[in-house]
Amino acid sequence: MTMSGGAMAPLLLPLRDSAHRNRSTWMQYCPLCLAADEAPYFRRQWRLASRVSCFAHGCGLRDRCPACRAGIATFDQGEFVPQHFCARCGFDLRAAPKASVKATARRLERAIADICMVESVKGSAKTSDAVSRVLRTPAAANIRSGRTLTNLSTAARVGCFEALAAKPLDWLVNDMDGADAYRRWMIVAAGGHEALIARFADFLEGHKGAPRSKRTPGMCADRSELFGAYLRVMHSDGARASAKGSCGSSTRHSKSVI
Secondary structure, eight states: OOOOSSTTGGGBOOOOSSOOTTBOOSOOBOHHHHHHOSSOOOOGGGGBTTOOBOTTTOOBOBOBOTTTOOBOOGGGOSSOOOTTBOTTTOOBGGGSOOBOOOHHHHHHHHHHHHHHHHHHHHOHHHHHHHHHHHHTHHHHTTOTTOOOGGGBOHHHHHHHHHHHHTSOTHHHHTTOOHHHHHHHHHHHHHTSHHHHHHHHHHHHHHHTTOOGGGOOOOSSOOHHHHHHHHHHHHHHHHHHHHHHHHHHHHHHHHHHHO
16 A cells, blocks of 8 residues: 555556456455465555566465455455455455466566566656556557556456567567667566576676687577677677768868868
């Protein structure tokens, strides 16, 4: 309830009096997290529509009581009881069955979360762009509901992320300049910002002090290496074009002086 402002606010799941089967509810939860807590509590990140799985346990989040199918509304208790009990039927949410999410969808979900986190440090404008694109992911995934991500149930959002994971990521980088698009591609290709940093550190460690003659290229290059090579070529072409233009203008100037 403290996540009322900031650039990520548009991704908050809306509060509803009654939740239709295909509509979103106010709160999600991971049964394994609640079971592991000494005093079970709901995480703030579970309120984000962009979250469909638990990063700690690798399982899918749930947004309904498996016993009565009611939405989770911890504030609507008739009695003073622990919040991990369903407000409608009293079911212990810690006993909810484990939900599964494909690894490709969880990888994309983590990358999207990291992109929003990294860009929130750089400025709200970039964060707003990332958030707006995430909200429109149902259209990018060709889900015909015509709704934004915050209006879909957790099950529908899982399907959305699984569909997106099998598609090109044009929806995430269209109409962006090269540097920002490149950063997003790199984070997605690595499976998250921390994974990208770890890969970069391993690369530096593996090539530290190695003679150039012993560096033989592998038969296959991963996506991040291809993007890096492309970016270096583009920079070098631009630098040569700039130098050529500068040289030409200097020659013309010399001739005019003579």
